[in-house]
Amino acid sequence: MDVKVKELIVTAVQDGIELGEMTFVDSGSFYIIDHTGVTDAARGLGVGKKLVAAFVEHAREKAMKVLPLCPFAKAEFEKNSAYADVLYGN
Known part of the structure; x- marks a missing residue:
C-alpha cells in the first residue's frame, strides 16, 4: 500500500485503487484533520491508521x-x- 501526503490530502492506494483518504487544513501554525474516509472494501x-501514521510523520518533518x-x-x-509530540495543545 502506498500512502502519500499531497497538498491538503493524504491518500492510500494499492494496485492503482484508492482505498482511503484523509483531508486536512493548514492553519498556518498547525494542521487540522477534518476528514478520514476508507472505502467499504x-x-x-488498517488503512485509516496508516493514513494517520503517515500524516503524523509529515507533521513531524514540518515541525x-x-x-x-x-x-x-x-x-x-x-x-x-x-x-503526543505533534498533538496541538501539548
Whole structure:
C-alpha cells in the first residue's frame, strides 16, 4: 500500500485503487484533520491508521502540530501516546 501526503490530502492506494483518504487544513501554525474516509472494501485493513501514521510523520518533518477534529483521527491520537509530540495543545 502506498500512502502519500499531497497538498491538503493524504491518500492510500494499492494496485492503482484508492482505498482511503484523509483531508486536512493548514492553519498556518498547525494542521487540522477534518476528514478520514476508507472505502467499504478496505474496511478492517488498517488503512485509516496508516493514513494517520503517515500524516503524523509529515507533521513531524514540518515541525507542525496537529488538531484532529475528525472523530477517527481523534480516536487514533487518544489511543496512541506516540503521537503526543505533534498533538496541538501539548
